[in-house]
Amino acid sequence: MLDLTSVSKTFFPGTVNERRALTDVSLSLAPAEFTTVIGSNGAGKSTLLNLVAGSLTPDSGSIVIDGSVVTRLPDHRRAAYIGRVFQDPMAGTAPTMTIEENLAIALSRGRSRGLRLGVTRSKREFFQAELASLELGLEDRLKTVVGLLSGGQRQALSLLMATFSEPRILLLDEHTAALDPSRAELVTRLTADAVERHHLTTLMVTHNMEQALRLGTRLIMMHEGRIVVDVAGEQKQRATVADLLGAFEKVKGAGFDDRTLLQ
Numbered sequence: 001m002l003d004l005t006s007v008s009k010t011f012f013p014g015t016v017n018e019r020r021a022l023t024d025v026s027l028s029l030a031p032a033e034f035t036t037v038i039g040s041n042g043a044g045k046s047t048l049l050n051l052v053a054g055s056l057t058p059d060s061g062s063i064v065i066d067g068s069v070v071t072r073l074p075d076h077r078r079a080a081y082i083g084r085v086f087q088d089p090m091a092g093t094a095p096t097m098t099i100e101e102n103l104a105i106a107l108s109r110g111r112s113r114g115l116r117l118g119v120t121r122s123k124r125e126f127f128q129a130e131l132a133s134l135e136l137g138l139e140d141r142l143k144t145v146v147g148l149l150s151g152g153q154r155q156a157l158s159l160l161m162a163t164f165s166e167p168r169i170l171l172l173d174e175h176t177a178a179l180d181p182s183r184a185e186l187v188t189r190l191t192a193d194a195v196e197r198h199h200l201t202t203l204m205v206t207h208n209m210e211q212a213l214r215l216g217t218r219l220i221m222m223h224e225g226r227i228v229v230d231v232a233g234e235q236k237q238r239a240t241v242a243d244l245l246g247a248f249e250k251v252k253g254a255g256f257d258d259r260t261l262l263q
C-alpha cells in the first residue's frame with residue numbers, strides 16, 4: 001500500500017544550517033498494516049510523515065501509494081489518498097465552521113466537484129451515526145461551531161474526519177500528545193477502533209513507548225534519519241519498553257552498519 005524506496009531529505013543543503021533529516025529510508029507497508037513510529041527528537045519522524053503526505057518532496061528516492069508514484073505530487077493532489085491528524089487539536093478542523101460543515105468538507109475530500117458540500121438529510125444522519133461512535137454527545141451538536149469544542153473533542157472530530165472517508169494512508173503525528181491523560185486515552189481507543197473498522201494502513205508517530213507497543217501491528221524506531229528497529233507480529237507483541245530503551249541505548253553508540261537492533 002505504501003512503498004518508500006531509498007528516500008533521503010536534507011534541509012538547507014550546502015549551508016551552515018544544513019540538516020540531514022532522512023538518509024536512504026526504505027519502508028513498505030502492507031494494506032491495513034498499523035505501524036507505530038518512535039524515536040528521539042530530530043530523528044526524522046515528522047519529516048517521514050511530511051514526505052508521505054506531500055508537504056515535503058524528497059531529494060532522492062521514490063514514494064508509491066497504492067501503486068501510484070506520488071514522489072513529486074504536491075500535497076493537495078494526493079489529499080484523496082491521505083488522512084492526517086496533527087498534534088495540535090486546532091490544526092485539523094475549521095474553527096469558524098460548524099461540526100456538520102467540517103464533516104461535509106472531510107467527506108468531499110478527493111471527490112469530484114459539484115454540490116458535494118451541501119448537508120443533505122441522509123448525510124446528516126450519517127454524520128450523527130459517526131459522531132455517536134465517539135461517545136462525546138457531539139451527535140446532538142451538529143450546528144455547533146467547532147471553535148467552541150474542547151481540545152479532546154476537536155481531536156476526536158479530527159480523527160473522525162481523517163478516517164471516515166477511508167483514505168489509503170492514515171498519518172497520525174503525535175495526535176494524543178497535547179491532550180490530558182483521560183482524553184488521550186479516549187482518542188487512542190477511538191484510533192484503534194477506526195483503524196480496525198476501516199482497515200486503514202496507518203503510520204502513527206508517538207513519544208509514548210507504551211502506546212507504541214500496545215497499538216498497531218508493527219513498530220519502527222528512527223534515529224538520526226534512519227530506521228533502526230523494525231518489529232512486527234509476535235515479536236512486537238513480546239517486546240517491552242525495556243527492550244526499546246535497550247535498543248535505543250545501543251544505537252546511540254552503534255555504527256551505521258549495526259543499526260537494526262530488534263529483528
Ligand SMILES: Nc1ncnc2c1ncn2[C@@H]1O[C@H](COP(=O)(O)OP(=O)(O)OP(=O)(O)O)[C@@H](O)[C@H]1O
Pocket residue numbers: 011012019020021039040041042043044045046047048
Ligand atoms: N522545515 C524544516 N527546516 C529545516 N530543518 C528541518 C525542518 N523540518 C525538520 N528539520 C530538521 O530535520 C531533522 C528531523 O526533524 P523531524 O522534525 O523530522 O524530527 P522528529 O523525529 O519529528 O522530531 P520531534 O520528535 O522533535 O518532533 C531535525 O534535525 C530538524 O531540525
